[in-house]
Amino acid sequence: MAALSAKTIKNAFLAQHHPRTRHGTRYNSGFCFRNTRSMHSFQECRLSVADSSAKWLNTTTTPWTSFDKQAVSCNAAQGGSAVSSSEKVDFLKLQNGSDIRGVAVAGVEGEPVNLTEPATEAIAAAFAAWLLNRKEADGLRRLRISVGHDSRISAHKLQNAVTHGITAAGHDILQFGLASTPAMFNSTLTIDERNHLPVDGAIMITASHLPYNRNGLKFFTSDGGLNKADIKDILEHASKIYEESAHGKQQEREDASRGVVNSVDYMSIYASDLVQAVRKSAGGKEKPLEGLHVVVDAGNGAGGFFVDKVLKPLGAVTTGSQFLDPDGLFPNHIPNPEDKTAMKAITEAVLDNKADLGIIFDTDVDRSAAVDSSGRELNRNRLIALMAAIVLEEHPGTTVVTDSVTSDGLTVFIENKLGGKHHRFKRGYKNVIDEAIRLNSIGEESHLAMETSGHGALKENHWLDDGAYLMVKLLNKLAAARTLDSSIGSKVLTDLVEGLEEAAVTVEIRLKIDQNHADLKGGSFRDYGEAVLRHLENAIGKDPNLHKAPKNYEGVRVSGHGGWFLLRLSLHDPVLPLNIEAPSKDDAIKLGLAVLTAVSEFSALDVTALNKFLQQ
Numbered sequence: 001m002a003a004l005s006a007k008t009i010k011n012a013f014l015a016q017h018h019p020r021t022r023h024g025t026r027y028n029s030g031f032c033f034r035n036t037r038s039m040h041s042f043q044e045c046r047l048s049v050a051d052s053s054a055k056w057l058n059t060t061t062t063p064w065t066s067f068d069k070q071a072v073s074c075n076a077a078q079g080g081s082a083v084s085s086s087e088k089v090d091f092l093k094l095q096n097g098s099d100i101r102g103v104a105v106a107g108v109e110g111e112p113v114n115l116t117e118p119a120t121e122a123i124a125a126a127f128a129a130w131l132l133n134r135k136e137a138d139g140l141r142r143l144r145i146s147v148g149h150d151s152r153i154s155a156h157k158l159q160n161a162v163t164h165g166i167t168a169a170g171h172d173i174l175q176f177g178l179a180s181t182p183a184m185f186n187s188t189l190t191i192d193e194r195n196h197l198p199v200d201g202a203i204m205i206t207a208s209h210l211p212y213n214r215n216g217l218k219f220f221t222s223d224g225g226l227n228k229a230d231i232k233d234i235l236e237h238a239s240k241i242y243e244e245s246a247h248g249k250q251q252e253r254e255d256a257s258r259g260v261v262n263s264v265d266y267m268s269i270y271a272s273d274l275v276q277a278v279r280k281s282a283g284g285k286e287k288p289l290e291g292l293h294v295v296v297d298a299g300n301g302a303g304g305f306f307v308d309k310v311l312k313p314l315g316a317v318t319t320g321s322q323f324l325d326p327d328g329l330f331p332n333h334i335p336n337p338e339d340k341t342a343m344k345a346i347t348e349a350v351l352d353n354k355a356d357l358g359i360i361f362d363t364d365v366d367r368s369a370a371v372d373s374s375g376r377e378l379n380r381n382r383l384i385a386l387m388a389a390i391v392l393e394e395h396p397g398t399t400v401v402t403d404s405v406t407s408d409g410l411t412v413f414i415e416n417k418l419g420g421k422h423h424r425f426k427r428g429y430k431n432v433i434d435e436a437i438r439l440n441s442i443g444e445e446s447h448l449a450m451e452t453s454g455h456g457a458l459k460e461n462h463w464l465d466d467g468a469y470l471m472v473k474l475l476n477k478l479a480a481a482r483t484l485d486s487s488i489g490s491k492v493l494t495d496l497v498e499g500l501e502e503a504a505v506t507v508e509i510r511l512k513i514d515q516n517h518a519d520l521k522g523g524s525f526r527d528y529g530e531a532v533l534r535h536l537e538n539a540i541g542k543d544p545n546l547h548k549a550p551k552n553y554e555g556v557r558v559s560g561h562g563g564w565f566l567l568r569l570s571l572h573d574p575v576l577p578l579n580i581e582a583p584s585k586d587d588a589i590k591l592g593l594a595v596l597t598a599v600s601e602f603s604a605l606d607v608t609a610l611n612k613f614l615q616q
């Protein structure tokens with residue numbers, strides 16, 4: 001009886017959400033995007049906190065063991081591999097460093113969908129194969145993999161594709177629904193048998209702050225996020241799975257050997273760990289933030305949980321918090337602590353509500369920033385300075401690893417004021433984290449790896465870049481201060497960054513390389529960019545006012561005219577980002593001019609943005 005009713009529920013769900021297409025595949029990518037030109041139809045498709053597929057699973061209150069069979073039959077009926085597309089997919093093009101990123105929603109001119117459901121299914125199956133290969137040494141044959149997603153409008157269809165790819169390969173899935181990227185990693189570490197944790201691997205469906213039509217995948221094991229080489233292996237294998245499927249060579253498993261699906265409210269488990277961490281650091285006080293007014297801006301991403309599940313249980317007042325509901329069209333601002341509009345929105349919320357502190361997250365909560373009660377933004381270099389101050393109190397003399405675009409003022413602050421060591425490395429959160437891990441492995445102690453983008457990872461938190469955990473570190477500080485003076489607001493944080501020297505002018509100008517330009521002579525944009533950098537380096541050597549940074553790991557970093565600039569190749573795009581910091585606009589112009597003069601002979605380099613800056 002129970003199995004029948006589960007099947008009935010499943011059929012109703014499928015009929016409603018996955019009408020079969022004329023081609024007989026399970027997916028109908030149009031189900032959410034009919035009349036895509038109308039904004040209203042998009043609105044209808046927004047994610048609600050109660051993810052519909054998870055809701056379907058939750059309607060069966062059967063525990064895991066007896067639910068297995070029902071779930072198996074549910075999956076089986078959804079099956080008939082959807083990897084039946086004849087569309088060509090260039091899998092390697094989906095690699096974006098240590099992530100997978102692509103276009104998942106049609107409708108933007110010049111951006112055809114390449115992260116299709118069949119491609120996603122093949123990638124998920126390839127991840128399972130990769131993971132099994134690593135785990136087989138432990139005798140494991142059947143894996144348990146968690147899947148979660150941010151608020152993007154393509155989240156459900158990709159979650160279904162991931163689920164099918166994994167279960168069809170005979171492994172089990174835990175669906176978490178709306179989740180944060182760090183929570184997904186955490187699910188590989190949490191020990192909780194009742195909820196079938198820890199998992200062997202985790203998949204997060206997200207494209208961070210990118211536009212609504214994009215999406216992507218991040219993978220985790222208990223060792224952390226996968227690296228570039230792993231992603232390449234997975235994509236190569238996915239391409240084979242996809243090809244075999246297209247030629248009908250892939251065998252669907254018998255129902256009995258398919259994986260099972262269950263849903264778990266993991267965000268509650270993860271958030272309760274954050275709450276416990278703050279309570280512990282406040283000497284066991286139940287509500288250590290009682291009376292403190294904190295506003296959160298989740299930018300309609302996945303960070304809304306922080307209000308109800310973290311701040312309120314700790315006693316904080318949260319009125320004025322905004323954009324907490326998931327909405328994959330991001331109607332208010334891009335959820336990105338590096339974005340000016342986003343920072344303005346949280347700053348206004350703090351001031352309008354006379355709050356003690358503002359907190360802002362990116363879409364999948366691996367990045368964050370704060371605003372103090374006076375409206376002062378605590379992001380970029382300031383947030384690194386703040387975190388360094390906290391970490392260096394706990395670990396005197398430790399090395400702080402940062403990305404390449406950090407300021408000279410930050411170095412002075414970390415080394416002269418805090419007594420630590422600043423190791424300015426490369427751009428890219430994974431580069432920074434891996435470098436900190438490497439330093440520790442060769443005997444140089446490091447406890448903090450952080451990027452100006454708001455990615456920050458601590459050794460004490462498994463080197464996981466977790467925006468929520470960074471904010472917990474700030475809350476710990478506030479809670480401790482409140483035990484001495486319950487009226488103290490965020491001043492304790494503001495005081496910690498006192499003395500950080502900041503340049504009057506700070507700009508990032510992105511110079512595009514035209515990949516189709518004849519000047520590339522058929523070569524790659526990377527080669528071209530490297531040639532530009534070599535040329536600039538030579539030119540700098542001839543200018544007595546400019547000095548190359550003695551230690552530099554990326555691009556050309558130069559000091560002069562009281563400031564500095566860095567020209568480097570973007571990690572992913574055919575772009576040379578130019579960062580300039582200077583004490584005045586005049587000095588910034590001198591630095592910009594030095595770059596413009598040196599690169600002017602590279603006709604495939606679009607210097608319009610630099611010219612505009614120089615003429616302002």
Ligand SMILES: O=P(O)(O)OC[C@H]1O[C@H](O)[C@H](O)[C@@H](O)[C@@H]1O
Nearest residue numbers: 427428429453570571572573577
């Ligand atoms: O090199 P860029 O184009 O400036 O991009 C650099 C950024 O790329 C990605 O978004 C990474 O997640 C960030 O960690 C990194 O900072």
